Amino acid sequence: MAGLEVATRPTNLLLVSAGCFAGTLIGMLPGLGPVSAIALLIPVTYAFDPAGALILLAGVYYGAVFGGSTSAILLNAPGVAGTVATTFDGFPLARSGAAGKALAVAAYASFSGGTLAAVMLLVAAPALATVSLSFQSPEYFALMVLGLIAVTAFAGEGGFAKSTLMAVVGLMLATVGTDRTDGVMRFTFGRLDLLDGISFLLLAMAAFALSEVLLAALNGETRQTTNKLADMGSLKLSRKEVQDVAPAIGRSSLLGFLIGVLPGAGATIASFMSYAFERNLAAPKAQKEFGKGSLRGLAAPESANNAASSGSFVPLLTLGVPGSATTAVMLGALISYGINPGPSLFVDRPDVFWGVIVSMYVGNVVLLILNLPLIPYFARILALPQTFLVPLIVFFCLVGVYLVSFNVFDLYLMIAFGAVAVVLRRFRYPMAPMIVGFTLGGLLETNLRRSMVLYDDSFSFVWERPITLLIMVLTVLIVLLPVLRKRWRRAVTD
Amino acid sequence: MKAFSERLMALAFVAFCLFYGLSATTIAVFPGREHELITSRSFPYGLTIVGLLCALYIAVKAGADAEAEEAGQPVRRQLDWLRFAALIAVSVAYSFLLERTGFIVSTTLFLAAGMLVMGERRWVPLIAAAVAPPLIFWALLEFALDIHLPSFSWPGA
Numbered sequence: 001m002a003g004l005e006v007a008t009r010p011t012n013l014l015l016v017s018a019g020c021f022a023g024t025l026i027g028m029l030p031g032l033g034p035v036s037a038i039a040l041l042i043p044v045t046y047a048f049d050p051a052g053a054l055i056l057l058a059g060v061y062y063g064a065v066f067g068g069s070t071s072a073i074l075l076n077a078p079g080v081a082g083t084v085a086t087t088f089d090g091f092p093l094a095r096s097g098a099a100g101k102a103l104a105v106a107a108y109a110s111f112s113g114g115t116l117a118a119v120m121l122l123v124a125a126p127a128l129a130t131v132s133l134s135f136q137s138p139e140y141f142a143l144m145v146l147g148l149i150a151v152t153a154f155a156g157e158g159g160f161a162k163s164t165l166m167a168v169v170g171l172m173l174a175t176v177g178t179d180r181t182d183g184v185m186r187f188t189f190g191r192l193d194l195l196d197g198i199s200f201l202l203l204a205m206a207a208f209a210l211s212e213v214l215l216a217a218l219n220g221e222t223r224q225t226t227n228k229l230a231d232m233g234s235l236k237l238s239r240k241e242v243q244d245v246a247p248a249i250g251r252s253s254l255l256g257f258l259i260g261v262l263p264g265a266g267a268t269i270a271s272f273m274s275y276a277f278e279r280n281l282a283a284p285k286a287q288k289e290f291g292k293g294s295l296r297g298l299a300a301p302e303s304a305n306n307a308a309s310s311g312s313f314v315p316l317l318t319l320g321v322p323g324s325a326t327t328a329v330m331l332g333a334l335i336s337y338g339i340n341p342g343p344s345l346f347v348d349r350p351d352v353f354w355g356v357i358v359s360m361y362v363g364n365v366v367l368l369i370l371n372l373p374l375i376p377y378f379a380r381i382l383a384l385p386q387t388f389l390v391p392l393i394v395f396f397c398l399v400g401v402y403l404v405s406f407n408v409f410d411l412y413l414m415i416a417f418g419a420v421a422v423v424l425r426r427f428r429y430p431m432a433p434m435i436v437g438f439t440l441g442g443l444l445e446t447n448l449r450r451s452m453v454l455y456d457d458s459f460s461f462v463w464e465r466p467i468t469l470l471i472m473v474l475t476v477l478i479v480l481l482p483v484l485r486k487r488w489r490r491a492v493t494d
Numbered sequence: 495m496k497a498f499s500e501r502l503m504a505l506a507f508v509a510f511c512l513f514y515g516l517s518a519t520t521i522a523v524f525p526g527r528e529h530e531l532i533t534s535r536s537f538p539y540g541l542t543i544v545g546l547l548c549a550l551y552i553a554v555k556a557g558a559d560a561e562a563e564e565a566g567q568p569v570r571r572q573l574d575w576l577r578f579a580a581l582i583a584v585s586v587a588y589s590f591l592l593e594r595t596g597f598i599v600s601t602t603l604f605l606a607a608g609m610l611v612m613g614e615r616r617w618v619p620l621i622a623a624a625v626a627p628p629l630i631f632w633a634l635l636e637f638a639l640d641i642h643l644p645s646f647s648w649p650g651a
Binding site for chain 2 (some may be wrong): 021026161162164165168169171172175179181182183184185186187189213214217218219220335385386388390391392394395398399402403408411412415419422424427429445446448449452453457
């Protein structure tokens with residue numbers, strides 16, 4: 001009740017609304033994701049009491065996540081790793097003239113994911129925090145392998161071999177830079193620009209947004225090209241669509257929240273895994289629609305992404321352990337307000353603890369009310385002729401990457417990656433496994449090496465630790481399930 | 495033809511994996527860890543092997559699949575390689591000019607050139623669309639977010 005009282009104070013309602021609005025605008029800009037949005041607004045929060053400040057930051061967080069989804073759907077430009085899976089079906093939907101519906105589904109899915117997660121947070125936060133502590137390097141390694149295989153196995157385009165190869169290329173690119181364990185340089189070829197490795201944004205923008213517009217130029221799409229994008233379509237969902245999407249949102253929210261609770265796992269793995277999970281669960285006919293504009297394929301990662309964002313607050317508020325880069329910035333903010341997050345937080349400062357949790361729910365409501373009416377205006381971006389849209393998207397990609405590092409070398413690298421991505425896409429090499437491999441590569445290697453050290457250079461941790469074994473069995477099942485399903489169907493028809 | 499280019503692509507991956515694997519042999523090993531089983535080179539070596547296996551499999555299998563598919567393929571549309579190359583060249587030029595001529599000048603030039611490359615010939619909308627976005631973007635970052643983009647400075651200033 002204390003939380004409800006804090007969250008519904010007029011000032012705090014105003015703060016969460018302002019946060020959501022500012023977050024959405026900043027999240028839509030290339031290169032500025034939730035981390036940058038929160039970091040930029042921390043100085044503003046010093047004017048408020050700690051609970052109000054955190055409520056404002058939580059609003060910014062949700063707004064930025066939703067803003068990122070908007071650019072992922074409309075421009076195929078995922079600004080952060082958590083929205084890469086959103087592009088798989090969101091962008092094809094926008095291209096086929098259903099941009100309005102895609103944005104509406106994203107808004108509903110984000111709202112539902114965030115709401116369900118806020119309820120779960122309210123009920124199970126302290127208990128889940130204890131469970132998350134039992135996850136050690138071997139479990140994290142297994143979880144990363146599961147996330148990687150889940151996407152590779154269902155990448156669809158080009159077949160399993162091409163997906164695996166692209167995942168390996170992603171892992172290879174992740175090894176560029178300073179080795180996290182030993183601190184030695186790898187594949188930098190003497191260039192200082194590569195010491196920190198290749199930036200995620202650079203690779204994601206090159207693989208998706210930049211290659212998309214370069215492909216448009218290659219295919220000769222000009223002003224005269226019939227542009228379906230100008231048609232926003234209806235925002236309304238049919239009863240059948242709701243029936244199709246609702247269970248997927250429920251399942252993905254639960255999965256997203258549980259993954260989000262684990263420090264380090266976060267929204268990226270959650271969104272990829274829920275996408276793969278839904279695709280595997282779908283009937284063969286619905287499965288073929290994944291990647292071509294499936295509403296279910298869009299709703300799953302969106303709800304999981306949002307639920308994981310809420311889940312990542314569990315270790316932050318209950319243990320003082322930031323589960324992601326964003327919550328790490330928030331931890332810094334908390335400390336600067338004179339609050340020490342940890343097991344005693346909800347005893348010492350119940351107003352902050354419960355106020356933030358309830359404001360998450362309020363934030364989701366505000367986000368929905370704010371964004372639904374704005375969808376037609378967002379979608380108008382797509383009505384621009386290709387002659388204007390293509391150079392503008394290239395500009396957004398280049399400036400987005402420049403804003404992160406302020407290094408021109410990154411721009412050259414991005415253009416080169418974009419050109420290579422065009423060639424690869426023409427040969428039906430999927431980009432998604434490469435991005436997943438790249439995102440998880442560093443953590444995968446670090447956790448593997450730590451696990452090997454713990455078990456005297458042996459792989460025995462795979463079968464000696466029950467949770468690791470369980471996750472590994474799940475991984476094998478994911479690979480085998482389509483084969484088994486095919487055989488089963490053949491046996492039935494015979 | 496399709497099978498040939500598929501195989502060529504797979505062989506390009508084989509070459510990439512070999513280059514990656516060979517480069518991995520030059521990674522320095524942390525002093526005192528030379529005799530350990532897992533070093534900074536181990537993961538790259540493992541990736542090289544998996545990558546090579548996948549690429550060779552695609553070269554053999556996907557090439558054969560492409561041959562089988564080829565007969566049923568529709569005629570490919572004409573590709574505009576010139577426009578593709580021009581857009582890349584304009585992007586490279588923008589990257590080169592960004593810190594030399596400042597954000598507003600370089601972005602305006604880039605957008606105008608990009609629109610011309612894409613076939614836009616209506617001058618008034620072209621100029622408006624090339625000038626307005628950089629100014630709005632610059633003002634937003636400069637005044638609202640306090641992020642400073644490169645500005646124009648005279649040579650020698």
